[in-house]
Amino acid sequence: MTISQMLTTRATAAVDVTRAARSSKLSAVALLIAVAVLTALPFLVFSTVTDTLVNLFVLVALASMWNLLAGFGGLVSVGQQAYIGIGAYSVIALADLGVQPYLAVPLAALTCAVFALPTSWPAFRLRGDYFAVGTWVIAEVYRLLVVRVDSLGGGSGKGLTGLSGIDQVLRGALTYWVALALALATIAGCYLLLRGRLGLSLMAVRDEETAASSAGIDVRRAKQVVYLVSAVGCGAAGGVITVSSLSVNPDAIFSVQWSAYMIFIVVIGGIGSIEGPLIGAVVFFGLQQLLSDYGSWYLVLLGAIGIAAALRLPRGLWGLVRDRTGLSLFPVGYFVQKRDSDVVS
Amino acid sequence: MGWLNAVVQGLLLGGLYALFATGLSLMFGVMRIVNLAHGDLAVVASFLALALVSGTGLPLWVVLVVTVPLFAVLGYLTQRALLQRSLSAGPLATLLVTFGLSIVLQNVLLEIFSADTRTLDGGSFATGSFELNGTISVGYLSLTTFLLACLALTGIQLFLSRTGLGRMLRASSDDRETANLVGADSRHVYGIATAIAFATVALAGLMFAIRSSFDPAIGPSRLIFAFEAVVIGGLGSLWGTLLGGVVLGVTQSVGAQIDPALTLLAGHLVFLAVLAFRPQGLLAGRTT
Numbered sequence: 001m002t003i004s005q006m007l008t009t010r011a012t013a014a015v016d017v018t019r020a021a022r023s024s025k026l027s028a029v030a031l032l033i034a035v036a037v038l039t040a041l042p043f044l045v046f047s048t049v050t051d052t053l054v055n056l057f058v059l060v061a062l063a064s065m066w067n068l069l070a071g072f073g074g075l076v077s078v079g080q081q082a083y084i085g086i087g088a089y090s091v092i093a094l095a096d097l098g099v100q101p102y103l104a105v106p107l108a109a110l111t112c113a114v115f116a117l118p119t120s121w122p123a124f125r126l127r128g129d130y131f132a133v134g135t136w137v138i139a140e141v142y143r144l145l146v147v148r149v150d151s152l153g154g155g156s157g158k159g160l161t162g163l164s165g166i167d168q169v170l171r172g173a174l175t176y177w178v179a180l181a182l183a184l185a186t187i188a189g190c191y192l193l194l195r196g197r198l199g200l201s202l203m204a205v206r207d208e209e210t211a212a213s214s215a216g217i218d219v220r221r222a223k224q225v226v227y228l229v230s231a232v233g234c235g236a237a238g239g240v241i242t243v244s245s246l247s248v249n250p251d252a253i254f255s256v257q258w259s260a261y262m263i264f265i266v267v268i269g270g271i272g273s274i275e276g277p278l279i280g281a282v283v284f285f286g287l288q289q290l291l292s293d294y295g296s297w298y299l300v301l302l303g304a305i306g307i308a309a310a311l312r313l314p315r316g317l318w319g320l321v322r323d324r325t326g327l328s329l330f331p332v333g334y335f336v337q338k339r340d341s342d343v344v345s
Numbered sequence: 346m347g348w349l350n351a352v353v354q355g356l357l358l359g360g361l362y363a364l365f366a367t368g369l370s371l372m373f374g375v376m377r378i379v380n381l382a383h384g385d386l387a388v389v390a391s392f393l394a395l396a397l398v399s400g401t402g403l404p405l406w407v408v409l410v411v412t413v414p415l416f417a418v419l420g421y422l423t424q425r426a427l428l429q430r431s432l433s434a435g436p437l438a439t440l441l442v443t444f445g446l447s448i449v450l451q452n453v454l455l456e457i458f459s460a461d462t463r464t465l466d467g468g469s470f471a472t473g474s475f476e477l478n479g480t481i482s483v484g485y486l487s488l489t490t491f492l493l494a495c496l497a498l499t500g501i502q503l504f505l506s507r508t509g510l511g512r513m514l515r516a517s518s519d520d521r522e523t524a525n526l527v528g529a530d531s532r533h534v535y536g537i538a539t540a541i542a543f544a545t546v547a548l549a550g551l552m553f554a555i556r557s558s559f560d561p562a563i564g565p566s567r568l569i570f571a572f573e574a575v576v577i578g579g580l581g582s583l584w585g586t587l588l589g590g591v592v593l594g595v596t597q598s599v600g601a602q603i604d605p606a607l608t609l610l611a612g613h614l615v616f617l618a619v620l621a622f623r624p625q626g627l628l629a630g631r632t633t
Contacts (some may be wrong), residue, residue, distance in 0.1 A: 015594060030518050070437070076437060078381075078444075111497045121621070122617055122620050122621045125620055125621065125624045126620065126624070128436065129373070129377075129379035129436070129440060130379070130576065132379065132440060133379060133381075133568075134576075134620065136569065137572070137613055137616055137617065138617070139571055140569060140609070140613055141610065141613045141614070141617065144609055144610045144613070145610070147606075148606065175580055202591065232488070256565055260444060260448055263441060263444060264445075271437070295456070296452035296455045296456050297452070298454060299448055299449075299451075300448070300449050300452045300453055300519070301453040302448065303445040303446065303447075303448035303449035303452070304445065304449055306441060306444070306445035306448070307427070307441070307442050307445035307446065307449075309441075310431060310437075310438045310441035310445065311430050311431055311434055311435065311438065311442065314434050314435060314438065
C-alpha cells in the first residue's frame with residue numbers, strides 16, 4: 001500500500017461526505033408544497049395577482065440565468081438582453097408564420113442557442129470587465145440589425161398575432177403557467193447542471209482558470225455550455241415577456257435595463273448560489289410593487305441599495321441566511337462530516 | 346467629394362471620442378476599474394453646465410473653467426469614498442458599484458431636469474465654420490475639440506512620463522504592493538488618476554453638449570463609444586486611444602455617408618472586427 005493510498009483510506013474512514021444536509025430534505029418537502037400551491041393559483045385568486053406574478057417568474061428566470069453565467073461560470077455579461085430580445089422577436093416571427101405562440105416560446109429558446117453559438121466566438125476573446133461591455137456592444141448590434149428588418153416592425157415594434165382567439169381568462173392562466181414552468185425549469189436546470197461533473201469543473205474554472213485547465217478541464221467548452229444555457233433561458237424569458245405583453249418594442253426589449261435588474265437581483269440575493277437569485281427576485285419584486293408610485297426615485301433607491309449590497313454584503317442576503325442557519329435548499333457543494341460528530345466544513 | 350468631407354468630419358469627431366475615452370482608459374489602466382458610470386458622468390457635466398449657464402448667465406468659457414476642476418475634485422472624493430472600498434471587495438464589486446452609480450445618476454438627472462432633450466447653446470462659435478478648398482468645411486467647434494483632445498492627451502502623457510506623481514501612478518498600475526513598499530500611497534495615487542479621468546470626462550461632456558443634443562438617458566450609449574475607442578486603440582496606450590477614437594469617428598461618419606441608419610452599426614461592426622482579428626488593439630502596449 002502506497003502512502004497516498006494509506007492516507008486516503010484513513011481520511012475516508014474518519015469522515016462522511018454527503019451532499020444533502022438534514023435541512024435539505026425538509027426544505028424539499030416545503031418547496032414541493034409551494035410549487036403545488038403556485039400551480040393551482042389561477043383557480044384560487046383573481047387574474048390581477050397571477051398577471052403580476054408572471055413578472056416575478058420572468059425575473060427569477062433571468063436572474064438564475066445571469067447567476068449561472070456570472071456566479072458559476074465567471075462570465076460577467078451586461079449583454080444578456082441580446083437573447084431576451086432575440087427570444088421575444090422569435091416568438092413574434094414564429095407566430096406570424098402560424099405557430100401557436102405558447103409553442104413558439106420553447107422554439108424561440110432554441111433560436112437563441114443558434115444565435116449564441118457563433119456569438120460566443122468573438123465574445124470569448126474578451127476577458128473580465130471587457131467581456132462585460134463587449135457583450136453589451138453585441139446586444140446593441142442585434143438591436144440595430146432587428147430594427148432594420150421591416151417585417152419585424154422596424155423601430156416601432158410589433159404586436160403578437162395568434163392569441164386573439166383565446167378567451168382572456170384562459171389566456172392569462174396559460175401565460176401564468178408558462179411563466180411558472182420557465183422559472184421552475186431554469187432553477188431545476190441550474191441545479192441539475194451544477195450537481196454534475198460540469199458544475200464541479202465550472203466552479204474550478206471560476207475560482208482559478210489556469211489551475212483548472214492544467215487539471216484537465218476543458219475551460220472553453222465549460223464556458224460555452226454555460227453561455228448557451230444562459231442564452232436559451234433568457235430567450236425563453238423574452239418569449240414569455242412577449243406572450244404576456246402581446247407586443248414587442250425594440251428599445252425596451254433590448255434595453256440594458258434588463259442587465260441592471262439581473263445584476264441587482266443576483267447581488268442582493270447572493271451570487272454563486274441557486275437560492276440567491278430566488279430571494280433577490282422576491283425582494284426586488286417587493287420593492288418594485290411598494291415603490292412603483294415614486295417614479296424614478298425608486299430606481300435611484302435601487303441603485304443605492306445595489307451599491308450598498310456590493311460593498312457591505314458581498315455574499316448577499318442568502319449568504320447571511322446561510323451563515324446563520326446552515327440552511328441549503330439546493331445543495332450543489334458537499335458536506336464533510338466527522339463520524340458521529342458535527343459538520344466540519 | 347462628399348467622401349473626403351465625411352472622413353475629415355469623422356477625424357475631428359474622433360478627437361472628441363478620444364478625449365471622452367481617455368478617462369475610461371486611465372481608470373482601467375491604473376486601477377482595473379471599468380467605470381460603467383463614465384457616460385453618465387459626461388451627461389452630468391452637460392446638465393451642470395446647462396444649469397450654470399441658464400441660472401447665472403455666465404459665459405460658456407467661465408462655466409467650462411469652473412466645471413472641469415470641480416469634476417476633478419469630485420473624482421478624487423468618489424475614488425476615496427466609494428471606489429477604494431469596492432476595490433477591496435473584489436472585481437465584481439467595482440463593476441456593480443459603478444453600474445449602481447450609473448443608475449442613480451441617470452434617474453436623479455431625470456427627476457431634476459425631466460426627460461426632455463436639451464442643447465447647450467454655444468453661439469456663433471458652435472455653428473461657424475471655414476471652407477477648405479471649396480468642398481470641405483471645418484467647424485470651429487470640431488477643430489477646437491480635436492485640438493483640445495490632443496492637448497489633453499499630450500498633457501496626461503507628459504504628466505505620466507515626466508513627473509514624480511506620474512511615475513508613482515505608473516508604478517502603482519504595474520504592481521500596487523511593490524509601489525506601496527517604496528513609498529507610494531496607492532489610495533492617493535488612485536484618487537489622482539480618478540480626478541484626471543473625471544476632469545477629462547467633464548470636458549468631453551461639455552463638448553458633446555455644445556455639439557449635439559442630450560437627455561438624462563443618453564449616458565450608456567456614449568459609454569459604448571468610449572469603450573470602443575479604448576479597445577480599438579489598444580488597452581493602456583493613450584495614443585492608441587486617440588487612434589481608436591479617430592477610427593471610430595471616421596467609421597461612423599463614412600457609415601452615415603452611405604446610409605444615416607448605418608452610423609452606429611458601422612462603428613459597432615468595426616469594433617467587433619478588431620476584437621475578432623486583433624484583440625490586443627491597433628497600438629497595443631507601445632507607449633505608457
